[in-house]
Amino acid sequence: MLNNYAIFNRGGIIKYIMELPKTYLPSKHEATIYNLWEQNNVFAPSGQGEPYAIVMPPPNANAHLHIGYALTAALEDISVRYHRMKGRNTLLLPGADHAGFETQSVYEKHLAKEGKSRFDFSREDLYRQMYDFVALNRQNFEKQFRQLGISCDWSRFTFTLDDKIVKQAYATFKKMWDDGLIYRGERLVNYCTQHRTGFADIEVEFREAETNLWYIRYPLVDGSGEVVVATTRPETMLGDTGVAVHPDDERYTHYVGKTARVPLTDREVPILADSFVELGFGTGAVKLTPAHDQNDFDAAERHDLPKMTVVGHDGKMTSEVPEKYRGLTVAEARATVVADLEAGQWLVKTEQLTHNVGHCYKCGTVIEPLLMEQWFVNMQPLAKPAIEALKANQIVFYPETKQAQLVNYLENLRDWNISRQIAWGIPIPAFRSVDDAQDWLYDERVDQETIEVNGKTYSRDPDVFDTWFSSSSWPYATLGLGSQDFDAFYPLSLMETGGEILYPWVSRMLMLGLYNTGQVPFKAVYIHGYVMAEDGSKMSKSIGNVIDPSEVIDEFGSDALRMGIISGRAPAVNRGYDRRRVEEARNFCNKLWNMARFMQHQGEGKAVRTQSPVAQTSVDHWALGQLNHAVADIGKALDEYRFAEAYDTLYHFVWDDIAAWYVEASKVEGQGTLLSYLLERILIVAHPFAPFVTEAIWQTLGWGNDGFLAAQRWPETIEYNARKADEFVAAQTIITEVRAILKAMGTAANRLYHRDDALLNSQGDIIKKLAGLNDVKSVESGQGIYLTTTAHVCWLDIDRQAADSYLSKLEAEKQQTEKRVANYTARLNNDSYVKSAPEHIVAQTRQALADTQADLQRITDEQKRFSQL
RNA sequence: GGGUGAUUAGCUCAGUUGGCUAGAGCAUCUCGUUUACACCGAGAGGGUCGGGGGUUCGAGUCCCUCAUCACCCACCA
16 A cells, blocks of 8 residues: 655655545544654744743653543643744643552552562662663653643653652752751551551542441449440550540539549540530540540540550551450451450440441552651641632632632641652651651761761661652742743643642642742643543443543544543533544544645645735625634633633634635635635644644645744734625525525525625625525516515515415514514613613614514515415 | 532533523434535424522522532541
8 A cells, every 4th residue: 555645854844745535534644743743843932922831740650541631631732732822932841750659559569460569679679670660651651642742842851750859859848847847746647557658638538338336334443333435446445545525515524534444454544525525426425545546646635645556557456455456457356355345244235337437549448547657747837828829819720619629628737747658759868866766867868778977877767758749849840940941931821630639739739839939839720620431430440431542542533532522521520521522523623624625626736825815705804704703712712721612613613604604605706715814724723722633734735834833823813894794694694594495495496586786796696506596686576485584685486386385484483583572672661671781782682673673574574475476 | 517519402511701582512303415525515303591489670690498419528436
């Protein structure tokens, strides 16, 4: 099979030549086109104009892109291409995420297949292995991004473990350290005993679980009675260090201050009053296990209770508990404790209870709140300025509601645990004295296990940062704080991302951005919704309903996927993937392609690019007017990130106005002389949405000599004659009515008569061709039926039989028109309407009434005329 | 428990600050192969905008309420 296109380089100008087959075949062009762009550095910032910058939220370098990324990519790329064409200094900076724990989990599965575990390796070894593992997989997603046509500057590609990111993380940590925002604390940490690491609150997944509520007697030491507590975790009673009741709970007032004995142990614990206890729940008395429950921990802090760790990092009971329970798993311990309670008559009763239990979002293991020493960030001083910036509207949110949600989140923020006990991440640059557990140093020599400072030995903290800690500086760390890029592009124009990371990421970028740069990191935030499966359910690998963007691209093309996926989609609304919209968009690409074919055909194979049109005919002026409107509407919609609306406007402008009306009109001799100009403008305006097909056309027509389409300027408003444009609108009205009548009556070839009407004289040829008439001519007196939707007197010569059936149709039309007349009349008779409504609205109504009355008049005249025949 | 969003044509969904007869694509029905395109063209049918109440000259749009669905946050010893 012969190649039907060739690329060659002649005199430094790249030409792209091929035939124009009937249908556009994306697969034949997309890769070639993207290579041309990339090799010619089309996506680098121009250095001219007002800056416009987006830094991509880095996708997981290890992942195969799912179809949601097609949406992200389309939204970002449309914005960027549009602003580039507007002449702005535009940057789209790509990146990839090492995705700490996520990737380590994947790698662990990989290891498991080889019968190994991460605990078989040192952290350094593991890190190196994973770095290579990710480097291999990374090419995959970079390839997919290119498939999607993303116009990013690959030379600025940033990986979240790159030096500049690590350095920024260290600088941030150091600054916080110096400012006293970082503290080492023994706190309850959400701990997965399977993965052996702690998590941030936000990473814990709560699921409903059926469990029991056990009611247990705690006898008073003075023998004066007992307190019954209710618990879902009887095994943790082995670590109880108190019992709490509500201060207002009269049932227990006289117990407060007394001492109870914890069954199955010899421990005596105080009964105290604390308002965190809920009066209505259980018995109103609660056991306190400070080392394994957040509320209990907080209460213990307030009342200075000791904290006993009874569940260890391995998920087994520790040596703190009586010997018979030691080494049991939590589940085993629970069963044993319950049995022993029963045997000892300590158990009052058991109730069923449904409640939420935290699980590891990766492996599903129940999260144990465990007491651990970790690095924490004091969030209040960071959250406060962020809240102020939000309330001062320094960032525009799409949709708006996300702003208030973020404020609400920030106002209730707890301190942030940034330590993770995994290998795949940025080592925490802190060292602890081997002699003094309280003596910590900040030091960046993390490649060393131990360091000597002032004659003392310090050993490295084995933990790494939470991924979100380093990625919170993403907007300026990628640019390089204080660099030229930073000066040019910070704050970013837009942060485009999904709703699931509004809290963990957007909020932290905002806080740390303000902290490190004194400015908000971005001027706008666009939150996209999720792409669900076609039936509206969540896509997941386990269900097997994941849609691969590459497969869609293979079938329909990248442009079709981009447009199909943004079509009709509002921000932050989850919606299923809709294959029909992609098909629709594919058809649209083909429409563009065939308009180009038609134009080339008209120009006898030589399509000349025109930039300064001379409008001659009415339809020319009309087309320019429509172009102006479309360009303005699309631009305005894109300025406000209303992508679906912008695409809709483009679609209907191209298809309805130009393809259906203008191109058809241009087939009439002497009409439609601006085809190449309009096509040129359309390619530019459509380019942000459908970059491949538009560039393919551009290059194929030989316009590449003037530079890439991707580098063209967005159209300016063009002058046109509105009165002449209106002539074509009038012609359209006549054409539409004639078509409708002929269709409804089932008659074909006919003539349209008029009495030397100026419009009919000048637009006769177009009307004849587009309405499918035999003739349009001026006569002394005509015959047939009058048109009723136009003020231009003309009548359609159809046979008597068809005319009779037309009458009944006319009656239905009359009734509708009468209704409208009544409607407008009533409105205008309403004094308060005329007084309160804006003048132009009232004027519109008056005009509408006049027009409708005229229509009604023509209809009744026509009926009368018929009845006299 | 708190919060957010959704409910518009058979289906999937648009509808910017309230203002012409509420739109699109797909699907359905008629007709059509006029040399850009059947991934096409022309025409048609189809909605009391979830229920109820309110504000207003005017409500799909704003407010209240109810119902159903989805999601987020918090948390239940």
